[in-house]
Amino acid sequence: MSCRRISEKALLGAGVRIGEHTTVHDHVVLGDGVTIGDYCQIGSEAHGEDADFVLEIGAGSTVRSHTVIYSGSRFGAGLQTGHHALIRDNTRAGLSLRIGSYTDVEGECVFGDYVSCHGYVHVGKGSRIGDFVWLYSLVTLTNDPLPPSFLERPVTLEDGVVVCVGCILMPGTRMRTGSYATAGTLVKGDVAAGAIVSGRDSAVVGHVSHLFDLETMTRHPWMRHYADRYPEEARDRIRRLGERIQASRAAFPNG
Amino acid sequence: MSCRRISEKALLGAGVRIGEHTTVHDHVVLGDGVTIGDYCQIGSEAHGEDADFVLEIGAGSTVRSHTVIYSGSRFGAGLQTGHHALIRDNTRAGLSLRIGSYTDVEGECVFGDYVSCHGYVHVGKGSRIGDFVWLYSLVTLTNDPLPPSFLERPVTLEDGVVVCVGCILMPGTRMRTGSYATAGTLVKGDVAAGAIVSGRDSAVVGHVSHLFDLETMTRHPWMRHYADRYPEEARDRIRRLGERIQASRAAFPNG
């Protein structure tokens, strides 16, 4: 006996699998080979009967159990969510977005291709995130510069940015291409391309190419040693992004 | 076919809506117009058959999906929870409590009216929270001064307190009326009315009326510019609270 419920107004591609106790609401479009886990709400909280207010999830995506995705978002192929994830409305995402367990995307956000968020990440409303960005556990993107207020200054993260575990990104922060925040940083202002920022004052402490692992002599930017984690078709873009980040080194002391 | 389960011992007001796969247990009283989402446990884990051990949720409340609320709490009208919230037993809350997604209220807590908690907030056992308090993401109210121990020194937050994202409130902390903790502060001790505290040493760095947004010239305390977010009937209370906080400015340098 099954408790899954799939709206007759949903469009399901070939080979779609829907978990137990999961509900797929109206105006949901699932690409070929999409897998939805158990206890999920897909396309919930539709605002009105607007047929344009569609939730599209691209081919080959996997949504893990207890995840809630609101109506009115579009995800490219290869979306992956962890368990207990939450994605509100009007999100636009490119290819292969990865959203960790307990991660909350608050609506009106834009993600490029191949963005990876670990668990407990909070992506504040209206955030703009480029391609190949990494957000580690507990990273929070705020957007209110004077809480509480009606003001909104979302965070912008350009291509190749890495934000390590436990960082808070203050309202209006812009991290430029390939910049890097170390664990527990309160990031603020306009962070230069390739800069490493650290600490409660978001101080620039070097260029990302200065980061390396002594034991294995692995050296950042990560595009040098981690491109194999991505599919073949992404690697040329990764190589070129790595070159742009490497070039930003010239602006740094001891560059 | 529905998998919802509603106890015959629960009392449901007019227009109550219960989501799919949700269980409403014994001794639950839901006011008129309450909406409960999917995959919720409402009134679970009742300790014994005590008929006084009631869970009451006031009129017009909304409990979002995957939320667990234990028996033995009372919430005024207009409770709102996000998704995946957790509220343990013996909580008492006034009007319009808002509990964000993944937020955990640990039991024996008291909330005044119009308290707003964002996501991933942990409200330690026995916390005392006044009216119009704001707790942002990842704020943690501790209560054990020598972990682990049998000691309990819960946190007290008076009316109009604002605690920004990622703060840890140390055991026994009291934040007085309208005081304000900036992002990532380790708050401790007795924080004076209207004081701003910041950093790992919980240093007082000014009065809340010194906080403003340069671009829009919006100025705190928030009661000056954010009262419209609340219903009409709350605004006179908000105005008077704002005046009390403003008056606390006299005690500060450059007051």
Added chain:
Amino acid sequence: MSCRRISEKALLGAGVRIGEHTTVHDHVVLGDGVTIGDYCQIGSEAHGEDADFVLEIGAGSTVRSHTVIYSGSRFGAGLQTGHHALIRDNTRAGLSLRIGSYTDVEGECVFGDYVSCHGYVHVGKGSRIGDFVWLYSLVTLTNDPLPPSFLERPVTLEDGVVVCVGCILMPGTRMRTGSYATAGTLVKGDVAAGAIVSGRDSAVVGHVSHLFDLETMTRHPWMRHYADRYPEEARDRIRRLGERIQASRAAFPNG
């Protein structure tokens, strides 16, 4: 009407209780008196048909609602999880592991006996944790020394370690017997037995026996005043562990 689903290949001990809307998959072995809450996935995501890839949960365990436990782990008697917990594959745990609500154990981890994790704890892949360890809310055990990379340097926590709320444990950290991290510490390197570390630089600020509560004159290590929280059969081990930690005091100034 029930929506629970229990595989015929699962082995259930005497007095096992399975919640509503819960699925128990193949190759799951539940000891006597195990209680599983609602909306749980027990033994999900089995990798292949390997009959050795078993999930064993020991006698007297309680798994609370909305919890996901993957295949291929072994838990001793008395496991307790909070709500919305997540435990991935190949975890090995001794007696009475406690996993708080929203806590995520990432796989390949080893826990000794009587480990307690509060909520929102992230135990990175491959972590090694001894006996009688305490991890408070939001504690994160990382494992990648150069994120993102293919490198893995998991964290090791020896017996009796206490990690207070909001700490980040950097890759490769080893905390030796009975060492203690205060709230919000970025812990790194090799922390000596009994040492207290604090702050963003993980500075040693004393020995754990220097920690006491002035009001009640309760003094750490906690084995002196908190052993009663554990069952009778554990207390002799706790007493001996406390003596070892106390002995480490000799190496400290003002020891």
